[in-house]
Amino acid sequence: MQKTVLITGASSGFGLSACEEFLAKGWKVLVAVRGGQTRIPLFAGLLAKYPDRIEILELDLTDRKSIEALAQLLDTRAPIDGLINNAGYGLFGATEDTTDESLRRQMEVNFFGTFTLTQKLLPALRKSRGVLLTVSSIVGRHSLPLTGAYCASKFAVEGWMESLSAELKPYQVDCYLLEPGGYPTGFGTSLDWSQPAEASAYVAATKGYQILREKISRRNQGKSISPVGQKMVSLLEKRPKGLRHLIGSDAVMTALLGKILPANLWHRIVSNIMNSLQRRNSL
Numbered sequence: 001m002q003k004t005v006l007i008t009g010a011s012s013g014f015g016l017s018a019c020e021e022f023l024a025k026g027w028k029v030l031v032a033v034r035g036g037q038t039r040i041p042l043f044a045g046l047l048a049k050y051p052d053r054i055e056i057l058e059l060d061l062t063d064r065k066s067i068e069a070l071a072q073l074l075d076t077r078a079p080i081d082g083l084i085n086n087a088g089y090g091l092f093g094a095t096e097d098t099t100d101e102s103l104r105r106q107m108e109v110n111f112f113g114t115f116t117l118t119q120k121l122l123p124a125l126r127k128s129r130g131v132l133l134t135v136s137s138i139v140g141r142h143s144l145p146l147t148g149a150y151c152a153s154k155f156a157v158e159g160w161m162e163s164l165s166a167e168l169k170p171y172q173v174d175c176y177l178l179e180p181g182g183y184p185t186g187f188g189t190s191l192d193w194s195q196p197a198e199a200s201a202y203v204a205a206t207k208g209y210q211i212l213r214e215k216i217s218r219r220n221q222g223k224s225i226s227p228v229g230q231k232m233v234s235l236l237e238k239r240p241k242g243l244r245h246l247i248g249s250d251a252v253m254t255a256l257l258g259k260i261l262p263a264n265l266w267h268r269i270v271s272n273i274m275n276s277l278q279r280r281n282s283l
């Protein structure tokens, strides 16, 4: 029987890749994107190839009405078999330079909106004994300096999903966290940087971190993102054991180091990143 998956943030990057991979595997895909039907041109090729198996729906995770409207629409349909909470973005910069507004927006998209949407779709997932996958990050396990708000949003997602996976066990709904390393998606260009004021203590370190990120982005440029979409399909179809799934050699290496190094040493290494960014860029 044909299965249906709802993918949030399917307008680019991992979400769009997942959309292509699920369609290629015969799934029906509901893409939830900001702007709904106005984003049709983005999916023109896929709509032409799979006219009966792709549907574009409106979702803005910062807007409760939009979440509610999507949930109500889906309530009138056969229950979905999978929900992929993929939409998200990064708020980077020093804690002292972060505005209340940008912090709240970060949590709204990456955590609160994602939580609320899931909450509303859980009855359907329980009915279908479906799968819930939320895209976290390697920084949802190990945080880095100057990314506190983003790390906090992903740590929140991880704690919530860990609890939820146990909560849903009796209903045979399987839960997964996908923890990618760095990939060349829209993530880098849509980063919201907390810009330090001239008098900020973090001007040099923020500048240094921005330069470092650009370097890493250039290095990741040729990396294919298809494995991420393929991994999502594989998790939903094979339903392996284990909540957390890493993807990307940098994520695997970071997780390994985090496991084998004593916690104090790991923390010293990460702190040294900050020290060196600050030193090198204040010259």
Ligand SMILES: NC(=O)c1ccc[n+]([C@@H]2O[C@H](COP(=O)([O-])OP(=O)(O)OC[C@H]3O[C@@H](n4cnc5c(N)ncnc54)[C@H](OP(=O)(O)O)[C@@H]3O)[C@@H](O)[C@H]2O)c1
Pocket (backbone or CB within 6 Å): 008, 009, 010, 011, 012, 013, 014, 015, 033, 034, 059, 060, 061, 062, 086, 087, 088, 089, 090, 109, 135, 136, 137, 138, 179, 180, 181, 182, 183, 184, 185, 186, 187, 188, 190
């Ligand atoms: N790329 C990486 O290196 C990396 C690494 C680890 C984790 N991740 C995670 O992977 C997930 C996907 O990101 P990506 O790398 O594929 O980046 P991306 O290409 O920028 O895609 C992000 C998606 O989230 C959507 N989105 C942003 N704000 C939204 C909102 N308020 N409501 C609904 N949708 C919203 C965007 O929609 P619009 O087109 O409307 O902006 C876009 O479709 C994110 O959760 C990110 O944190 C990425």
